[in-house]
Amino acid sequence: MVEIPQSSPRIFVDYADGHTAIAHRVELRLGAEALSILPPAAPAIIWPYIDVHRMPDQAGRAGMVLAKGDGAARLYIPANQYELSDALRAACPPRKDTPAARQMRKKLFGFSLLAVGSVVLILFFLLPLMAIQLARVLPVEGEKALGDATFEQVRVALDDFGDTGLRVCDAPAGRKALDVMAARLLKHVDLPFPATIHVLDSELINAFALPGGHVVLFRGLLEAAESPDEVAAVLAHELGHVYYHHATEGALRSAGSIGVLGLLFGDFAGGTVALFLADQLINARYSQDAETQADEFAHELLLDAQISPEALAVFFQRLKELSGEQSGLAAHLSSHPELQSRMEAALAVVPSEAVQFAPSISAGQWQSLKRICK
Ligand SMILES: [Zn+2]
Numbered sequence: 283m284v285e286i287p288q289s290s291p292r293i294f295v296d297y298a299d300g301h302t303a304i305a306h307r308v309e310l311r312l313g314a315e316a317l318s319i320l321p322p323a324a325p326a327i328i329w330p331y332i333d334v335h336r337m338p339d340q341a342g343r344a345g346m347v348l349a350k351g352d353g354a355a356r357l358y359i360p361a362n363q364y365e366l367s368d369a370l371r372a373a374c375p376p377r378k379d380t381p382a383a384r385q386m387r388k389k390l391f392g393f394s395l396l397a398v399g400s401v402v403l404i405l406f407f408l409l410p411l412m413a414i415q416l417a418r419v420l421p422v423e424g425e426k427a428l429g430d431a432t433f434e435q436v437r438v439a440l441d442d443f444g445d446t447g448l449r450v451c452d453a454p455a456g457r458k459a460l461d462v463m464a465a466r467l468l469k470h471v472d473l474p475f476p477a478t479i480h481v482l483d484s485e486l487i488n489a490f491a492l493p494g495g496h497v498v499l500f501r502g503l504l505e506a507a508e509s510p511d512e513v514a515a516v517l518a519h520e521l522g523h524v525y526y527h528h529a530t531e532g533a534l535r536s537a538g539s540i541g542v543l544g545l546l547f548g549d550f551a552g553g554t555v556a557l558f559l560a561d562q563l564i565n566a567r568y569s570q571d572a573e574t575q576a577d578e579f580a581h582e583l584l585l586d587a588q589i590s591p592e593a594l595a596v597f598f599q600r601l602k603e604l605s606g607e608q609s610g611l612a613a614h615l616s617s618h619p620e621l622q623s624r625m626e627a628a629l630a631v632v633p634s635e636a637v638q639f640a641p642s643i644s645a646g647q648w649q650s651l652k653r654i655c656k
Contacts, residue, residue, distance in 0.1 A: 477495045580628075592629060
Protein backbone atom coordinates (compact mmCIF):
# COMPACT_ATOMS: atom_id res chain seq x y z
CA MET A 283 0.00 0.00 0.00
CA VAL A 284 1.38 3.31 -0.99
CA GLU A 285 0.31 6.59 0.39
CA ILE A 286 0.97 9.80 -1.39
CA PRO A 287 -1.16 12.64 -0.03
CA GLN A 288 -3.95 13.66 -2.38
CA SER A 289 -2.85 17.25 -2.13
CA SER A 290 0.51 16.40 -3.66
CA PRO A 291 1.32 18.15 -6.91
CA ARG A 292 1.37 16.02 -10.02
CA ILE A 293 4.54 14.03 -10.25
CA PHE A 294 6.62 13.98 -13.42
CA VAL A 295 9.56 11.68 -13.94
CA ASP A 296 11.54 10.34 -16.86
CA TYR A 297 10.64 7.14 -18.56
CA ALA A 298 12.65 5.22 -21.15
CA ASP A 299 10.57 2.63 -22.93
CA GLY A 300 13.53 0.29 -23.46
CA HIS A 301 13.38 0.54 -27.25
CA THR A 302 15.20 3.81 -27.57
CA ALA A 303 17.72 5.34 -25.22
CA ILE A 304 15.85 8.59 -24.96
CA ALA A 305 13.88 9.21 -21.79
CA HIS A 306 10.56 11.01 -21.93
CA ARG A 307 8.80 13.09 -19.36
CA VAL A 308 5.76 11.18 -18.07
CA GLU A 309 3.30 11.71 -15.30
CA LEU A 310 3.44 9.13 -12.54
CA ARG A 311 0.47 8.13 -10.41
CA LEU A 312 0.70 5.83 -7.46
CA GLY A 313 -2.31 3.59 -7.02
CA ALA A 314 -2.97 1.09 -4.29
CA GLU A 315 -1.57 -1.85 -6.24
CA ALA A 316 0.23 -0.40 -9.19
CA LEU A 317 2.06 2.52 -10.69
CA SER A 318 0.42 4.25 -13.62
CA ILE A 319 2.79 5.77 -16.13
CA LEU A 320 1.05 8.38 -18.23
CA PRO A 321 2.95 9.40 -21.36
CA PRO A 322 1.65 12.68 -22.84
CA ALA A 323 0.20 11.17 -25.99
CA ALA A 324 -0.04 7.44 -25.43
CA PRO A 325 -2.12 5.04 -23.37
CA ALA A 326 -1.30 4.60 -19.69
CA ILE A 327 1.23 1.93 -18.78
CA ILE A 328 0.47 -0.01 -15.62
CA TRP A 329 3.24 -1.46 -13.48
CA PRO A 330 1.95 -3.59 -10.59
CA TYR A 331 4.22 -3.00 -7.59
CA ILE A 332 4.78 -6.73 -7.30
CA ASP A 333 6.61 -6.73 -10.64
CA VAL A 334 8.53 -3.53 -10.07
CA HIS A 335 12.01 -3.50 -8.65
CA ARG A 336 14.75 -1.01 -8.08
CA MET A 337 17.77 -1.12 -10.34
CA PRO A 338 21.29 0.06 -9.76
CA ASP A 339 21.64 3.30 -11.65
CA GLN A 340 24.37 2.64 -14.15
CA ALA A 341 24.64 6.24 -15.18
CA GLY A 342 25.64 7.08 -11.62
CA ARG A 343 22.99 9.69 -11.03
CA ALA A 344 21.71 10.03 -7.52
CA GLY A 345 18.10 8.99 -7.51
CA MET A 346 16.12 5.83 -8.08
CA VAL A 347 15.75 3.69 -11.17
CA LEU A 348 12.82 1.31 -11.48
CA ALA A 349 12.22 -1.54 -13.90
CA LYS A 350 9.36 -3.94 -14.44
CA GLY A 351 10.15 -7.66 -14.59
CA ASP A 352 12.99 -8.37 -16.97
CA GLY A 353 11.91 -5.57 -19.26
CA ALA A 354 14.28 -2.93 -20.51
CA ALA A 355 11.94 -0.03 -19.74
CA ARG A 356 13.11 2.24 -16.93
CA LEU A 357 11.64 4.92 -14.72
CA TYR A 358 14.02 7.51 -13.35
CA ILE A 359 13.02 9.09 -10.05
CA PRO A 360 15.01 12.27 -9.33
CA ALA A 361 16.96 12.36 -6.08
CA ASN A 362 14.96 15.29 -4.75
CA GLN A 363 11.64 13.41 -4.82
CA TYR A 364 12.06 12.29 -1.23
CA GLU A 365 8.45 11.52 -0.44
CA LEU A 366 7.95 9.63 -3.66
CA SER A 367 11.21 7.72 -3.25
CA ASP A 368 10.26 6.64 0.27
CA ALA A 369 6.88 5.44 -0.89
CA LEU A 370 8.36 3.55 -3.82
CA ARG A 371 11.11 2.04 -1.69
CA ALA A 372 8.47 0.64 0.61
CA ALA A 373 6.35 -0.67 -2.25
CA CYS A 374 8.91 -2.06 -4.67
CA PRO A 375 11.42 -4.66 -3.52
CA PRO A 376 15.00 -4.64 -4.79
CA ARG A 377 15.49 -7.14 -7.60
CA LYS A 378 15.52 -10.71 -6.30
CA ASP A 379 18.26 -12.97 -7.51
CA THR A 380 17.64 -16.47 -8.79
CA PRO A 381 20.68 -18.79 -8.78
CA ALA A 382 20.68 -18.83 -12.59
CA ALA A 383 20.60 -15.08 -12.75
CA ARG A 384 23.44 -14.88 -10.26
CA GLN A 385 25.51 -17.28 -12.34
CA MET A 386 24.84 -15.35 -15.49
CA ARG A 387 25.65 -12.09 -13.82
CA LYS A 388 28.97 -13.41 -12.61
CA LYS A 389 29.92 -14.36 -16.14
CA LEU A 390 28.78 -11.09 -17.59
CA PHE A 391 30.52 -9.26 -14.83
CA GLY A 392 33.86 -10.75 -15.82
CA PHE A 393 33.36 -9.99 -19.47
CA SER A 394 32.12 -6.52 -18.97
CA LEU A 395 34.60 -5.41 -16.38
CA LEU A 396 37.11 -4.38 -18.96
CA ALA A 397 34.54 -2.55 -21.05
CA VAL A 398 33.12 -0.80 -18.02
CA GLY A 399 36.59 0.03 -16.89
CA SER A 400 37.42 1.84 -20.07
CA VAL A 401 34.15 3.74 -20.10
CA VAL A 402 34.66 4.74 -16.49
CA LEU A 403 38.13 5.88 -17.31
CA ILE A 404 36.82 8.05 -20.10
CA LEU A 405 33.83 9.42 -18.20
CA PHE A 406 35.36 10.08 -14.86
CA PHE A 407 38.94 10.90 -15.63
CA LEU A 408 39.57 11.88 -19.20
CA LEU A 409 36.45 13.95 -19.86
CA PRO A 410 36.73 16.06 -16.73
CA LEU A 411 40.38 16.64 -17.48
CA MET A 412 39.53 17.57 -21.02
CA ALA A 413 36.41 19.60 -20.23
CA ILE A 414 38.11 22.93 -20.73
CA GLN A 415 39.71 21.90 -24.02
CA LEU A 416 36.56 20.17 -25.22
CA ALA A 417 34.38 23.16 -24.42
CA ARG A 418 36.58 25.27 -26.68
CA VAL A 419 36.57 22.89 -29.64
CA LEU A 420 32.93 21.85 -29.63
CA PRO A 421 31.23 23.12 -32.75
CA VAL A 422 29.42 26.35 -32.02
CA GLU A 423 26.18 24.93 -33.44
CA GLY A 424 26.42 21.94 -31.11
CA GLU A 425 26.88 24.13 -28.08
CA LYS A 426 24.03 26.34 -29.23
CA ALA A 427 21.70 23.36 -29.74
CA LEU A 428 22.64 21.99 -26.33
CA GLY A 429 21.86 25.38 -24.81
CA ASP A 430 18.50 25.63 -26.59
CA ALA A 431 17.42 22.20 -25.39
CA THR A 432 18.68 22.88 -21.89
CA PHE A 433 16.83 26.16 -21.68
CA GLU A 434 13.53 24.40 -22.33
CA GLN A 435 14.32 21.77 -19.72
CA VAL A 436 15.31 24.41 -17.19
CA ARG A 437 11.96 26.10 -17.66
CA VAL A 438 10.13 22.83 -17.04
CA ALA A 439 12.36 21.74 -14.17
CA LEU A 440 11.73 25.02 -12.35
CA ASP A 441 7.98 24.98 -12.83
CA ASP A 442 6.58 23.81 -9.50
CA PHE A 443 2.97 24.12 -10.47
CA GLY A 444 2.65 22.54 -13.86
CA ASP A 445 4.52 20.93 -16.66
CA THR A 446 4.39 23.72 -19.18
CA GLY A 447 7.52 25.39 -17.88
CA LEU A 448 8.20 28.73 -16.26
CA ARG A 449 6.84 31.59 -18.30
CA VAL A 450 9.29 33.58 -20.39
CA CYS A 451 8.62 37.22 -19.52
CA ASP A 452 8.36 39.28 -22.63
CA ALA A 453 6.32 42.44 -22.08
CA PRO A 454 7.37 44.54 -25.11
CA ALA A 455 8.53 47.65 -23.23
CA GLY A 456 10.47 45.55 -20.73
CA ARG A 457 11.99 43.45 -23.47
CA LYS A 458 13.09 46.58 -25.25
CA ALA A 459 14.71 47.96 -22.09
CA LEU A 460 16.55 44.66 -21.58
CA ASP A 461 17.77 44.73 -25.18
CA VAL A 462 19.05 48.27 -24.71
CA MET A 463 20.92 47.21 -21.57
CA ALA A 464 22.33 44.11 -23.26
CA ALA A 465 23.40 46.05 -26.35
CA ARG A 466 25.22 48.54 -24.18
CA LEU A 467 27.36 45.70 -22.79
CA LEU A 468 27.58 43.51 -25.88
CA LYS A 469 29.03 46.34 -27.93
CA HIS A 470 32.28 45.85 -26.03
CA VAL A 471 32.67 42.11 -26.19
CA ASP A 472 33.23 39.52 -28.85
CA LEU A 473 31.29 36.45 -27.74
CA PRO A 474 31.64 33.02 -29.31
CA PHE A 475 27.91 33.10 -30.12
CA PRO A 476 25.16 35.70 -30.06
CA ALA A 477 23.90 36.17 -26.50
CA THR A 478 20.25 35.33 -25.88
CA ILE A 479 18.98 36.88 -22.68
CA HIS A 480 15.80 35.63 -21.07
CA VAL A 481 13.78 36.64 -18.05
CA LEU A 482 11.87 33.82 -16.39
CA ASP A 483 8.87 34.37 -14.17
CA SER A 484 10.17 33.11 -10.85
CA GLU A 485 10.83 34.85 -7.59
CA LEU A 486 14.23 33.26 -7.23
CA ILE A 487 16.93 35.86 -6.92
CA ASN A 488 19.21 34.20 -9.37
CA ALA A 489 20.78 34.28 -12.77
CA PHE A 490 22.80 31.78 -14.71
CA ALA A 491 24.37 31.07 -18.04
CA LEU A 492 23.62 28.05 -20.17
CA PRO A 493 25.72 26.62 -22.96
CA GLY A 494 25.56 28.38 -26.31
CA GLY A 495 25.11 31.96 -25.14
CA HIS A 496 21.86 31.74 -23.19
CA VAL A 497 21.68 33.89 -20.09
CA VAL A 498 18.72 33.55 -17.75
CA LEU A 499 17.67 36.22 -15.27
CA PHE A 500 14.79 35.64 -12.87
CA ARG A 501 12.04 38.11 -12.09
CA GLY A 502 13.15 37.90 -8.43
CA LEU A 503 16.51 39.30 -9.35
CA LEU A 504 14.93 42.26 -11.17
CA GLU A 505 12.76 42.90 -8.15
CA ALA A 506 15.61 42.65 -5.66
CA ALA A 507 17.81 45.05 -7.60
CA GLU A 508 17.37 48.69 -6.75
CA SER A 509 19.03 50.09 -9.82
CA PRO A 510 19.33 48.90 -13.41
CA ASP A 511 23.11 48.95 -13.05
CA GLU A 512 22.90 46.13 -10.53
CA VAL A 513 21.12 44.06 -13.16
CA ALA A 514 23.65 45.13 -15.77
CA ALA A 515 26.44 44.06 -13.42
CA VAL A 516 24.93 40.60 -12.96
CA LEU A 517 24.38 40.38 -16.69
CA ALA A 518 28.02 41.30 -17.28
CA HIS A 519 29.07 38.55 -14.89
CA GLU A 520 26.94 35.98 -16.70
CA LEU A 521 28.30 37.14 -20.05
CA GLY A 522 31.70 36.33 -18.56
CA HIS A 523 30.58 32.74 -18.09
CA VAL A 524 29.38 32.74 -21.71
CA TYR A 525 32.65 34.19 -22.93
CA TYR A 526 34.67 31.50 -21.18
CA HIS A 527 32.29 28.63 -22.04
CA HIS A 528 31.94 27.86 -18.33
CA ALA A 529 28.46 26.35 -18.63
CA THR A 530 29.56 23.99 -21.35
CA GLU A 531 32.65 23.12 -19.39
CA GLY A 532 30.49 22.41 -16.37
CA ALA A 533 28.26 20.17 -18.44
CA LEU A 534 31.23 18.25 -19.75
CA ARG A 535 32.78 18.00 -16.33
CA SER A 536 29.70 16.43 -14.84
CA ALA A 537 31.07 13.17 -16.08
CA GLY A 538 29.03 10.10 -15.39
CA SER A 539 25.90 11.98 -16.19
CA ILE A 540 24.13 10.67 -19.19
CA GLY A 541 24.49 14.16 -20.54
CA VAL A 542 28.06 13.51 -21.48
CA LEU A 543 27.09 10.42 -23.43
CA GLY A 544 24.32 12.28 -25.19
CA LEU A 545 26.68 15.06 -26.00
CA LEU A 546 29.14 12.65 -27.53
CA PHE A 547 26.55 10.77 -29.51
CA GLY A 548 24.84 13.86 -30.79
CA ASP A 549 21.59 13.54 -28.89
CA PHE A 550 21.48 17.30 -28.63
CA ALA A 551 17.76 17.70 -28.91
CA GLY A 552 17.00 14.73 -26.69
CA GLY A 553 15.39 15.46 -23.38
CA THR A 554 17.71 13.07 -21.60
CA VAL A 555 20.75 15.19 -22.08
CA ALA A 556 19.19 18.42 -21.14
CA LEU A 557 17.18 17.16 -18.24
CA PHE A 558 20.07 15.90 -16.22
CA LEU A 559 22.12 18.90 -17.04
CA ALA A 560 19.36 21.35 -16.25
CA ASP A 561 19.58 20.86 -12.52
CA GLN A 562 23.32 21.21 -12.51
CA LEU A 563 23.24 24.32 -14.59
CA ILE A 564 20.61 26.08 -12.54
CA ASN A 565 22.62 25.41 -9.44
CA ALA A 566 25.87 25.81 -11.23
CA ARG A 567 28.77 25.95 -8.92
CA TYR A 568 31.73 26.81 -10.96
CA SER A 569 35.21 26.68 -9.63
CA GLN A 570 36.51 29.60 -7.67
CA ASP A 571 38.71 30.43 -10.63
CA ALA A 572 35.75 30.49 -13.01
CA GLU A 573 33.78 32.83 -10.73
CA THR A 574 36.75 35.12 -10.35
CA GLN A 575 37.22 35.08 -14.11
CA ALA A 576 33.57 36.01 -14.68
CA ASP A 577 33.78 38.76 -12.04
CA GLU A 578 36.89 40.22 -13.59
CA PHE A 579 35.32 40.00 -17.02
CA ALA A 580 32.33 41.91 -15.60
CA HIS A 581 34.57 44.59 -14.06
CA GLU A 582 36.21 45.32 -17.39
CA LEU A 583 33.04 45.09 -19.40
CA LEU A 584 31.23 47.46 -17.05
CA LEU A 585 34.06 49.96 -17.20
CA ASP A 586 34.11 49.74 -21.01
CA ALA A 587 30.37 50.36 -21.06
CA GLN A 588 30.76 53.29 -18.65
CA ILE A 589 28.81 51.60 -15.91
CA SER A 590 30.39 51.61 -12.47
CA PRO A 591 31.58 48.17 -11.28
CA GLU A 592 30.43 49.36 -7.88
CA ALA A 593 27.00 48.11 -8.97
CA LEU A 594 28.28 44.54 -8.75
CA ALA A 595 29.42 45.13 -5.18
CA VAL A 596 26.09 46.73 -4.34
CA PHE A 597 24.24 43.72 -5.65
CA PHE A 598 26.47 41.29 -3.78
CA GLN A 599 25.80 43.29 -0.62
CA ARG A 600 22.09 42.91 -1.29
CA LEU A 601 22.51 39.16 -1.69
CA LYS A 602 24.34 39.03 1.62
CA GLU A 603 21.53 40.84 3.37
CA LEU A 604 18.85 38.71 1.78
CA SER A 605 20.58 35.40 2.13
CA GLY A 606 19.11 34.77 5.55
CA GLU A 607 15.59 35.14 4.22
CA GLN A 608 15.41 33.09 1.09
CA SER A 609 16.63 29.56 0.82
CA GLY A 610 16.73 29.25 -2.95
CA LEU A 611 18.83 32.31 -3.08
CA ALA A 612 21.26 32.75 -5.88
CA ALA A 613 22.86 29.38 -5.50
CA HIS A 614 25.34 30.28 -8.14
CA LEU A 615 25.66 34.01 -7.64
CA SER A 616 26.50 33.71 -3.99
CA SER A 617 28.78 30.73 -4.32
CA HIS A 618 32.43 30.87 -3.51
CA PRO A 619 34.63 32.82 -3.52
CA GLU A 620 33.14 34.62 -0.55
CA LEU A 621 30.80 37.46 -1.40
CA GLN A 622 32.85 39.76 0.78
CA SER A 623 36.01 39.33 -1.25
CA ARG A 624 34.03 39.59 -4.49
CA MET A 625 32.57 42.88 -3.29
CA GLU A 626 36.00 44.18 -2.40
CA ALA A 627 37.35 43.13 -5.78
CA ALA A 628 34.58 45.03 -7.57
CA LEU A 629 35.12 48.13 -5.47
CA ALA A 630 38.86 47.98 -6.05
CA VAL A 631 38.44 48.50 -9.79
CA VAL A 632 36.22 51.55 -9.43
CA PRO A 633 38.48 54.32 -10.76
CA SER A 634 39.46 56.88 -8.17
CA GLU A 635 39.49 59.80 -10.59
CA ALA A 636 36.23 61.24 -11.75
CA VAL A 637 34.88 59.07 -14.54
CA GLN A 638 31.69 59.76 -16.38
CA PHE A 639 29.42 56.85 -15.64
CA ALA A 640 25.98 56.73 -17.18
CA PRO A 641 23.05 54.63 -16.00
CA SER A 642 22.79 51.44 -18.05
CA ILE A 643 19.23 52.30 -19.05
CA SER A 644 16.97 55.29 -18.40
CA ALA A 645 14.68 55.53 -15.38
CA GLY A 646 11.68 54.94 -17.63
CA GLN A 647 13.27 51.87 -19.20
CA TRP A 648 14.10 50.57 -15.73
CA GLN A 649 10.44 50.80 -14.74
CA SER A 650 9.55 48.89 -17.91
CA LEU A 651 12.17 46.24 -17.24
CA LYS A 652 10.84 45.72 -13.72
CA ARG A 653 7.43 45.09 -15.23
CA ILE A 654 8.61 42.70 -17.94
CA CYS A 655 6.67 39.85 -16.30
CA LYS A 656 3.45 41.78 -15.93
ZN1 LIG B 1 29.03 33.14 -11.76
